Amino acid sequence: MENRNVLYDELREKTRSQLLNYPEFDIKVKAADVIKSIIYPGYRADKSKFQWPNGLLALALEWSHRTSEDKDDLEHLIRYYDKWIEKGASVDFIDQAINGYTLIYLYEVTKQNKYKELLDYILQFLLDHPKVGDESIPYRINISNDIYIDGLGMVCPFLCRYGSTFHNREAINLGAKQIVNYIHNGMDDNTGLPYHGYNPHQNTKLGIIGWGRAVGWLLIGMIDSLEYIPKDNMYYDQIKAAFKKIVSDVVTFQNKNGHFTWQLSAIEGASDTSATSMICYAIKRGMILGILDSAYIEITDVALDYLHESVEDGLVSGSSAECRGFSMYPQKYEAYPWAQGPTTALTALSTVPS
Template structure:
């Protein structure tokens, strides 16, 4: 893998997609000048004979020369989508040994974490569960490099879990500003990091307590957000029933959003990487995973193999086949088969979805740059301006190409297929 010779410069960056020139992104980062010599991946043509996982990762590295730029950020920002792409980069580096990939990850950590362990743009007091996801990148880097600043940053992120506001049954609020609310998104944002951290640093009773707490989050989601008729899960639940989007009887939001369901599936398969084999909650999560995949298959578009933005309303006006959720479903199912959580029967549905992505949502330019199209940029509930969770709301949010919430899962899904 010597088609790329060196990594990206830190201090002079060209943001191709953001269209903004940045310099001196972080004056706290000091690197040996030898690391900043020779050309970058920006000028390289991406070989078309590489696996799709590497082709997409290299395309992301060209679009976003620094990993903090992922999600079209214009300044260094601690942002959960970055971690998904970098998880793929970690796996690809471990496979290939190509330092270009490792440097992309390492530069992100060095840029975002100051020498005192503080994290650029992170505010603990907000108790935003989204902020925990990037902790997985630091867990990887700390185990590789043993830098004290990463340990301090990890301890700060772990302290957020201890202070995170909770529902009456112990479920994490999505954010402090979203009181009494559990969102499907939050299971992916918080639980894999929580489990990963526990597996590295906790022992004995402390670890048991943490694993029990993690499993309880999934139990509560199944209890409160599952639709018994379809097997699908609603985007969110408000225990207080105070939100405008919340049903006054159930507290549920009104629709099944594709990416919310995608986050939940990824949360389950990724938490199982760290949950001990003998933990009693493991079998429950696998049972939730099977129910989930069965429900997802029922709403899979039979012609393309893809999934709609609002999952159960494919025939309604304005709905569209959406890339981020589709990539997440494919990853969840294929990883479940590879890990033997589910039988091989599910592979044909994952394969149909993957082939649908390649055929309908992937484009490649003359320089080998791979793009993933028809990504929902963002969707949520509440806030200001207020997001109602209606069908009209979901289908009218911005659609863009190469959202890392899609390219990251696409890389991970590709890696699962490349194991075959």
């Protein structure tokens, strides 16, 4: 237990540092961005430090603070969001909305009006954002009308939490609607796993089936929204039933040592700490909320052991690199925030009973 506590402290220390400093830019990074923009049409280098990877790190520190009341977590969250506000609090893309999820927590703790103003701004950005199909929010409107599953985990929890906290039914319904639309249009009937995306105008499913992080984004989007969707909402029962069914299908792909591979059905493929941590974070949340049976603890415990074995000096290694679009999944495995954040969050959640 002592060793696990030391490891948890190291995880949190690195997560706090990454929240304030990721991404770090140098000449090599800038040169790589130029090359990537040529190779990958539509590639956009995020020069802001207030993007979706930071949102996952903020989420981890929220759970760390909620479970331990460590003031360092709160101080780092305040520094992060204050810096965003000082820089002009620009919101240019929907994936930045994930930062709003934990900002709601920070507002509830501090009651600082500047945080509420930023929350309102994020909400209005999403409400005003062009929609396609049945009110779905496309990932990049200037590139195509494609719906990416990533957006569910980045947008829906914020919308539903905002709606619940500030009594805004429109926000809840918009968030829940994104999930329901994906259940109807983006799933593979044979495996029960999601495609990476779909195009509502062409009625086509896009990308591969069962990309590990896609599954993680879907499950996070569902469970972190379900907590804030009223049970009498017209979408609640459908999302809850789908979440339970998808989880039951997903866990059949877990390796005996606890990991999930970068593509779930590629059983002999590379293990992926980002997919494993995101999926098991969502399962753990499902147990805590009473939506999933406590028997799933065996799934999350063995996964956590695997994840902790992947930690080196507080950093979670073995995460697949950033996806560049449908069917573009670089087979490069290192330490990235999209494994660091969910692993830290799962570790925090595992300190309290399910």
